Amino acid sequence: xxxxxxxxxxxxxxxxxxxxxxxxxxxxxxxxxxxxxxxxxxxxxxxxxxxxxxxxxxxxxxxxxxxxxxxxxxxxxxxxxxxxxxxxxxxxxxxxxxxxxxxxxxxxxxxxxxxxxxxxxxxxxxxxxxxxxxxxxxxxxxxxxxxxxxxxxxxxxxxxxxxxxxxxxxxxxxxxxxxxxxxxxxxxxxxxxxxxxxxxxxxxxxxxxxxxxxxxxxxxxxxxxxxxxxxxxxxxxxxxxxxxxxxxxxxxxxxxxxxxxxxxxxxxxxxxxxxxxxxxxxxxxxxxxxxxxxxxxxxxxxxxxxxxxxxxxxxxxxxxxxxxxxxxxxxxxxxxxxxxxxxxxxxxxxxxxxxxxxx
Numbered sequence: 107x108x109x110x111x112x113x114x115x116x117x118x119x120x121x122x123x124x125x126x127x128x129x130x131x132x133x134x135x136x137x138x139x140x141x142x143x144x145x146x147x148x149x150x151x152x153x154x155x156x157x158x159x160x161x162x163x164x165x166x167x168x169x170x171x172x173x174x175x176x177x178x179x180x181x182x183x184x185x186x187x188x189x190x191x192x193x194x195x196x197x198x199x200x201x202x203x204x205x206x207x208x209x210x211x212x213x214x215x216x217x218x219x220x221x222x223x224x225x226x227x228x229x230x231x232x233x234x235x236x237x238x239x240x241x242x243x244x245x246x247x248x249x250x251x252x253x254x255x256x257x258x259x260x261x262x263x264x265x266x267x268x269x270x271x272x273x274x275x276x277x278x279x280x281x282x283x284x285x286x287x288x289x290x291x292x293x294x295x296x297x298x299x300x301x302x303x304x305x306x307x308x309x310x311x312x313x314x315x316x317x318x319x320x321x322x323x324x325x326x327x328x329x330x331x332x333x334x335x336x337x338x339x340x341x342x343x344x345x346x347x348x349x350x351x352x353x354x355x356x357x358x359x360x361x362x363x364x365x366x367x368x369x370x371x372x373x374x375x376x377x378x379x380x381x382x383x384x385x386x387x388x389x390x391x392x393x394x395x396x397x398x399x400x401x402x403x404x405x406x407x408x409x410x411x412x413x414x415x416x417x418x419x420x421x422x423x424x425x426x427x428x429x430x431x432x433x434x435x436x437x438x439x440x441x442x443x444x445x446x447x448x449x450x451x452x453x454x455x456x457x458x459x460x461x462x463x464x465x
Contacts, residue, residue, distance in 0.1 A: 111156035112251045112308040116315050120325055128222035130157040132328055139329035143418045146297055146334055147461050150257035151326035152318050157221035160250050160290075160305060161228070164214050165242040172207065172215060174370055175234055177353060179363035183209035189281040189294060192361050193353050194227070195372030199379055200349040201356065203227050204341060206294060208283050216283075216290070218252075218303075220343050234371070250290070251311035255323055256301030256334075258461060264302055267321040268314070275302075296331060298338025298459045333415050336424065339387065339456030345398055346385065346412040346426055352376060355428060356412075357385030357455075385412070386433060387455030388425040388441070389465055392448035396425035401442040402450075406430040411441065419458045420465070426455065 108131040117124060122133035133154065135142060145151045163171065172180040178192035188209050194202045203223040208216040219227045224246070231244050255264050265272040268289075275284055275291045280300075283292035288307055295301035306314050319325070332342070339357075341347055347356035354362070354376065364373065388411070390396050396414030403409075409429030417424045425441075433439070435454050440447040453465040 109157070111154055112311040113154045113156060113253075113315055116312055117154065122325070122327060125328075127328060128157065130221060132157060133325070134329045135327040136325050139327065139333070140418045142324065142326035142330035143333050145324045146257045146299060146326060146330060147419055147458075148258070149324070150255060150259040150263045150322070151324045151330070152315070153254040153256070153326050153328070153331050154251075154315075155254050155303065156251040156311065158252060159219050159221065159224040159227075160247040160252070161217040161219060161231070162214065162245045162247060163217065163231075163242060164245070165239070166213060167239050168213055168215050168242060171235065171239040171242055173368055174238055175231065176205075176207065177362040177370055177372060179368060180207065180209075183207070185282075186210060187278070187283045189283060189292065191281075193347075193358060194230070195353070195370070195376075196349060197371060197375060199352045199372045199375035201343070201347045201351065201353060201358075202230055202349060204343055204347065204358070204361075208292065210285075222344060247305075249308055250305045251308050252303055252305045253311065253314060253318070254295055254301060254303045255318065256295045256297040256299050258300060260299070260301040260323075263318065263321045263323050264304075267317040267323070296338075296340055297334040298340070298456060299334075299461065333418060336413050336415050336426070337417050337419055337456065337458035339426070341426075342413055351383075351428075352379060354379075354381050355383045355385070357426070382431050383409075383428050384431050384433070385426055386429055386435075387453045387457060387465070388414075388427050388439065388450040389420075389453050389457070390423040390425075390441070390448065390450045391438070394423065394443045394448050396423045396441060396443070396450070402427050402429055403440040403442070403447065404429050404433050404437070406432045409433075409439075417457060420463055424457050424465075425450075
């Protein structure tokens with residue numbers, strides 16, 4: 107039986123099309139994926155992301171544990187509420203998961219991990235905790251629901267829906283979070299627009315969702331979330347990276363801090379492995395749609411699309427592709443689409459950010 111979020115009844119009430127997503131019954135759209143996509147780009151939409159898992163790590167030595175556990179340098183987090191995007195690697199340098207870490211105090215860090223990786227992430231963290239810091243506690247927070255409010259009008263409509271939050275959260279910079287009563291309000295997102303990811307107790311989630319509805323925030327499904335994140339050039343675990351590839355193969359070198367003497371799981375492998383693949387953006391020049399796993403033919407050898415789709419903002423097809431190092435922006439490649447080779451331009455991603463086309 108599929109797992110359900112605390113907002114499942116709200117999705118049924120809105121006649122959402124529900125699908126199996128990583129073992130959860132989730133809305134793919136509420137009528138039109140394209141309309142929902144445009145609503146986020148132009149106004150404000152909301153997503154039920156309660157299938158994702160907040161994890162609290164608490165105790166003396168939490169920072170030292172995270173220095174070892176993740177590839178980015180946790181010491182960048184010195185201000186309460188600041189967040190860091192990073193990867194958690196295995197010893198071979200492959201990506202166990204990508205996640206966000208929030209620093210709340212020296213004895214409390216909150217992680218948010220992907221739904222499809224939650225069980226293996228918890229098992230991996232427990233193994234590392236037993237080896238490195240057995241006195242720490244690692245607590246999955248399935249008592250919290252999470253709603254993402256995204257778009258240029260997200261802030262205005264969030265303040266309207268939740269009077270009293272504005273004073274505490276309005277000045278918050280991107281990639282920061284603040285605790286407001288029982289709410290955890292983070293200025294983060296997965297769409298390339300301004301917005302928030304708000305955690306509330308499960309019992310409060312339907313009331314918060316209804317308040318956002320009444321403030322004019324449009325419900326959006328995972329279909330629009332995927333095209334939005336692709337336009338924004340954001341990786342999806344299981345498509346653009348996984349345990350079989352390194353962050354360097356996946357356009358995520360910026361999330362890895364190899365400098366200094368800090369050791370982390372996977373660092374030794376990363377220092378030894380060849381860097382012969384890279385992630386690039388593609389924009390289709392012919393008619394058709396780029397899709398994951400399509401073969402890419404370049405002057406330096408073959409590659410593969412990791413994520414591809416029709417872009418509603420650009421009214422054309424774009425993709426992320428893993429290709430040989432040496433392929434550059436401005437090059438032209440060919441993509442096998444249903445047995446036909448079609449031309450695509452190598453472009454710099456993100457493709458769209460803050461409502462503006464960049465390619």
